[in-house]
Amino acid sequence: MKIVINDANILIDLVKLELLEAFSNLSFDLHTTDFVFEELNDKQRKPITELSELKKLGIIETITMEDFQGINVILENSKGLSFEDCSVWYYSKKLSGVLLTGDGKLRKLASKDNIEVRGIIYLFDEFLNQELISFEEAVEKIKQLSQLNNRLPKKEIEKRIDYWNQNKYVG
Numbered sequence: 486m487k488i489v490i491n492d493a494n495i496l497i498d499l500v501k502l503e504l505l506e507a508f509s510n511l512s513f514d515l516h517t518t519d520f521v522f523e524e525l526n527d528k529q530r531k532p533i534t535e536l537s538e539l540k541k542l543g544i545i546e547t548i549t550m551e552d553f554q555g556i557n558v559i560l561e562n563s564k565g566l567s568f569e570d571c572s573v574w575y576y577s578k579k580l581s582g583v584l585l586t587g588d589g590k591l592r593k594l595a596s597k598d599n600i601e602v603r604g605i606i607y608l609f610d611e612f613l614n615q616e617l618i619s620f621e622e623a624v625e626k627i628k629q630l631s632q633l634n635n636r637l638p639k640k641e642i643e644k645r646i647d648y649w650n651q652n653k654y655v656g
Contacts (some may be wrong), residue, residue, distance in 0.1 A: 488582030489513045489603075490545075491526045492573045495585050498605055500529045501633060504625050507617040508608065509541035516543040516582070518572040529556055545576050555579070565590050574600065587634065605630065606641055620649040 489511075496517060499508050509587070517533070522544050525533060537541035543618055552575070559571040566574075570591045577584035583601045585608070588591055592602045607632050609627055612618045618626070624646055648655050 486512065486514045486548045486607045488580050489515050489585050490573045490580070490582045491515065491521070491542075492570060492586040492588060492591065493517075493521045494520070494582075494587040495605055495608070496525065497529055498587065498630060498633065499608075500532055502629055504608075504612070504618070504626060505536065507612050509536050509539070510615075511608075512612055512615060513611075514543070514582075515541065516545050516576070516580075518569070518576060519546045520569040520572045524569050544641060547572065550578075563594050566594065568572055574598070577601075587636075589636070594605050604637075605634075606637065606645070609645065613649070613654060620652045624649045636637050 492624055499505050507649075521532060522530065533542065537544050547556065556568065556571050556575045559574055560566065560568055563571060563574075564581050570586075570588060571582055572587065574591065574595045576582065577595065577600050578598065581643050583603055584595050585605075586595075587604055592604070606627075609623055613620065613623055627642055627645060627649075631637055631639070
């Protein structure tokens with residue numbers, strides 16, 4: 486099963502879009518880090534805690550000095566990233582997982598480190614491929630997402646809306 490490590494902005498968007506249930510049913514081994522979890526506000530943390538208690542999302546705790554130092558090495562060599570960002574990068578590398586982020590700088594730097602990096606649009610494709618949401622719901626939610634986040638690639642969103650309105654998968 487594919488291991489997926491999530492950063493805060495992905496989890497926040499999923500909470501806002503009310504897509505956590507679909508997310509939790511993906512056939513992936515889903516994780517975030519304790520540092521990312523602590524970044525969330527109470528309203529965001531509550532549903533994430535529920536997923537964790539149901540064993541649908543693992544919260545990786547950094548308890549060894551080796552892991553803490555590994556995160557710090559990335560932090561020292563990566564200007565403009567937070568400790569939390571570096572924690573998801575570190576564990577993606579350590580666990581040979583996919584890093585799921587909406588942060589452009591994190592995406593670019595982790596990709597250079599040979600980490601597979603994906604964004605929220607990838608999740609939408611997977612929701613449909615795994616039949617967790619309908620095409621109609623995908624169109625509605627991706628339109629909401631594009632209003633929440635104007636930094637998403639507009640052409641990719643428009644392409645998906647066109648395909649999904651015809652009940653077609655992308656790719």
